[in-house]
Amino acid sequence: MKNFNVLHYVTNIIYIYTIYLLMTTFQRKESTYPKNIQNLSYALFYIIVTTVFSFINIPVITLFANLICLFMLSFLYSSHILNNLQISIVIYTILATEELIISTIANIKTLLIFKSEKHLNISIIFLGNILFLLSAILIKYFFNYKNNKKTTTMLPIFNLAISFLTIIITFILASNSSINSEAFTFVSVSLIFINLFSMWGYEQITTTLNEQFKIESLKEKTKSYEKDIQFMDEQITNLRKYKHDGKNHLLVLMGLMKGKESKDALKYIENLLDIYSTEDMFIKTENKVINSLLNYKIKKMKDNKIKLTTEIKINKNLPVRDYDMSIILGNLIDNAMDAQMKINEENRKINIKIVDEKNKFTITINNTFNGEIKEKNGILISKKEDSSSHGLGLNSVKECVEKYDGIFKINYNDKKFTSYVMFIKDKN
Template sequence: MIIIKILVNQGTALLGAYFLYQLIATFIPVKENQFLQLLLFFINFVAISLPIYPNDATNVCFIFLFFSAAFLLFLKGSIIHKISLVLSLYPFIVALNFLLEDIGMRIWLAGGKMLALDYFLHGTAHLLRGLIWYGMYRFFSYSLPYAKTQIPAKLWLILDFICLTPLIAMISLIIFTPSDARMIYPAAFACILTSICSLYMTGHIAKSFRYKLENQSLQMQKEYYQELEGNQKQLRKIHHDMNNHFSVMLNLMREEQPEQAEEYLANLTKQHSHANHIFCKNSIVNAVLNAKYQMMQDYQIKCSMQLDIDTLITIDDISLCSLFGNTLDNAIEAAKDAAKKEITLKARYYNGFFSYEIKNTKNEEIQKKGNRFFSTKEQPDEHGIGLQAVKSIVESYDGTLDITYDDKRFSVVVLISDI
């Protein structure tokens, strides 16, 4: 009977560790190594099962060090994302473990220290952990995946500073617990609530940025289809008037006026020279490319595009739209004032690999501070935002971003694998 009770208790604890693992993997992918995945799961199990007692500096530090090390070593992606997740989850884990252990201990002492009551309390605590982590996973699994791609680095820092408050408070209260541990119950509940709110705020901000990008994408598609409709109307009008155009050119040729006929034909061709191009079968990317292509024509920038991404399935449309749009905006901004105005774009998806390269000429000197590039735009709020967004997208797909430049050219190369 005792063995059965132990197995049941540990089984419910494993359930909680499983949902914590799934929550972590939803936010940041785990490295594709079965040993590391199993080790991370075990550390999660220890973290949510380890009892926290008053004045328990050892266990508090143990959880923090191993939990942080596991995130930094076993997860993919940016360090700031890993740190943010630790700061959000750690106070929650410690506060929950302390409350369950201390309240259970008080109930056991009040109940006469019975062995059956001890098993019951431990089983109830593990069951509550499993249910709580299941609820956390279900509640945040739909919003957190967008966080790592949509939230800028500065905003991550602000969120981290907010999470430092419950982190420091919980560590201090556990290490320096007053004689009556019940005095820190309100603070522990406040830390749990703060952790939940910080995760909710992270997901809410990410979804807000996501909706903004989606609205931009939809606006581009709307403009694309409006322009396409206008071109079709113009082509129908030209087709309707085609006999008249042929008659005019035929009369000019009969009257031996080839120069006038050539000029008339050139004007006729110019009327539908702005027709939309089909760069690829992805309608969103095509909308972006048509809009940017028209800008390049207006600035008289020589453009070369080679695309083979018709079967692309690795990157979602919103991220793909942002990648093309931001890099093309930067390239146009730099090339429009260059002595030799040129932009070359290549994109391909082959054998599970997406490659993207864009090169542009430039005149302005590159401004760089650390890993961040600064544009020549007049609005200071827009400096470097485009490349920062591209960097976030590439990191979210565990890809590589290579930026090179010299006195005359600037190049961005992206490689993403879905293998």
């Protein structure tokens, strides 16, 4: 019984770490709490579930203790009660399924592999936690792959191999009745720490890869602000030019009026109106960020002979931060403009629709394109020569939209490409 308790205390470390893996996988946001608060929360979780199992050990109480702890733990990452409850139930369902599998094995009395009854209980609790960890590795890798997070294929395979090898070694040891419980416990504990170390290594490498990817994304994001600054500089230059030209125009008009050449003065004014009416189209809304970004893009579109139509109905306050809106809108328009440069001038068309409704804020950008789409692992990527920036634009949009629990969709056919973003606004 002593060896059973020792192994139970140690294997619970795997259990808590597996909970951490699943919690950080299912929750869409990283915890905003300091690391010491997070570590303390998981330590309390370990103490509670270990104490309940060791001193109470009533299935119903154990179940509720785990569920309540999981539910409370989920608030480290999100304040949405329904979302947290759902995630807690999903995690415990995975745990319950694993326990059901192990219990089925334990109840088969004729199972020849457990030749020594003294190894049975120790093997069951050990295998249960290893199987739980194995499930978490598979789920985390699937989510990382699905969300296009940077990782390597070999690391998950290596971790899976270690877990499978651990299970095989456990069965081999359990079938050997000559090994005493102390030796069996020692080997099991050693295998636990090997599994934990391999998973820790995987987490560290994955974190490093994602940090590098974020740095590349940040470089891409800062381009948007650089373009804003460039546009403002151009507008300042234009204002100085208009001021200088305006003075000259007034001098000409004054000369014409003094010479009582009113017809020539009127014709001169008409010419000026024609010139200014053909100047750049400007967007003017209540939001300065939208104005600055769109007007810069409009100038670029005009330079590249891209036909533009717009429908802008927005308020001063946006549902997202100005910085994130600049990233979202800037990258989507850049994506549309890049597509225009691959088709004939007469077919270049972009439609931008930004609507701020009562309960939602939507961005829809339609553009013509050549029908060629390049994908990698189900993710659309650009065909730019710089392979290091492939997919960063749309991925930056996806990250910003998900930060606010928004929706980002892409649809396309042979001739038309549509990007759609929607944010649900707070009712209050």
